[in-house]
Amino acid sequence: MKTLRTLALAGAAALATAAGAIAQDLPQIRAAVLKIGTVNWELETIKANGFDKKHGFELVVQPFADNGATRVALEGGEADLAVADWIWVARQRAAGKDYVVVPYSKAVGGLVVGADSDIQSLQDLKGKKVGIAGGPLDKSWLILRAYAEQEYGMDLKAETEQVFGAPPLIFKSGLSGETDGAINFWHFLAKMKAAGMREVISVETASSALGLDPETPLLGYVMKESFLAENPDLGHAMYRASRDAKELLASDDAAWEAIRPMMNAKTDAQFETLKTDFRAGIPADAPVSEAGADALLKVMASLGGAELVGEATELPKGLFLTSE
CATH class of the missing domain: 3.40.190.10 (Periplasmic binding protein-like II)
Incomplete structure (x- = not known):
């Protein structure tokens, strides 16, 4: 049985x-x-x-x-x-x-600078070196260019020196101070912010100012x-x-x-910032x-x-x- x-x-x-x-x-x-x-x-x-x-x-x-x-x-x-x-x-x-x-x-990038940088807006980038991931046709770069033109009558492409490279390279050059500012993919930016870099403007903010829908x-x-x-x-x-x-x-x-x-995520700070920024996206x-x-x-x-x-x-x- x-x-x-x-x-x-x-x-x-x-x-x-x-x-x-x-x-x-x-x-x-x-x-x-x-x-x-x-x-x-x-x-x-x-x-x-x-x-x-x-x-x-x-x-x-x-x-x-x-x-x-x-x-x-x-x-x-x-x-x-x-x-x-x-x-x-x-x-x-x-x-x-x-x-x-x-x-x-909808996670997007933005511009970050060193914690002790005196750059407060895109206007302050005049004559500065900017590291950009993704190449000259990077969407974040293009939106920030359009924003600078609208807000300040400034041609970011003509009035800054651009350094294009892969995201890890832009990450390292931004942290080392080799560039005055950095535009990177969102998850690299999260790690840069976790390391103490400061966001000057997000692509979301620039998009809203341009009349675009940041929820897209x-x-x-x-x-x-x-x-x-x-x-x-x-x-x-x-x-x-x-x-x-x-x-x-x-x-x-x-x-x-x-x-x-x-x-x-190599640190708890990176982990928390990645989590926060993913959720925001x-x-x-x-x-x-x-x-x-x-x-x-x-x-x-x-x-x-x-x-x-x-x-x-x-x-x-x-x-x-x-x-x-």
Whole structure:
């Protein structure tokens, strides 16, 4: 005669087998991401908490060494999702590619200076050396240029010396004082602020002054319409799983302890600043304002030209996929 313990074990095994079978039947979303990218914090939160399976899919993370490789994987069908700023996606869509964006983050950069610097505004950068990550077409740099022109009649490009480099290089040169100010990606700026550097102006503040909508998310999960046509529920499922992860990270400090090992935070101050700035970059759970996005695109087109936006002189229709 079977004991209660035996029956219980058999029942648990049957449930595990059934759960495994269900998991195997779930459609997959293969995400091509930068191996050390901050998006991994959210993706790991999705997977660790089962938010993907809750919404009917299995998230498979595929790490790559650089962003270019993630885009090649998406284009070639080796991945179903990549991460990019939507200005780039708009350019691709205007050129005929069927890319759509699931909003991910509105985290943006700004200008930081040394704690003892006498620079109080962009106007004080005249004749100074500025380190800029991302190159001459970096979106933060372009928005700050537009702001300086509007507020001070100042051409930042002509009146400062620019040093362009990879984010780690700009991080080091800013901390060492080799440059008078630095414009970097948000997570490097968080670490710079944790080390004592002071923010002069954020891109969010500059955007608001320019009449742009600071709530417009810049980064998104990029998917193909052809993939979504074959899997009509997966775009919205990814959006909802992403929102679940965001809500957890926004409200639960314990969730951050789980991902701390992948954050490359060398001090508690870095960890806390990264957490604070990530939370500040969480966009509203609402459709993207197309008017706001179009206004931002026009600013980018005016300063970056075709080299930045290609043929996307206005917001392509159907660019954003949000909630149902």
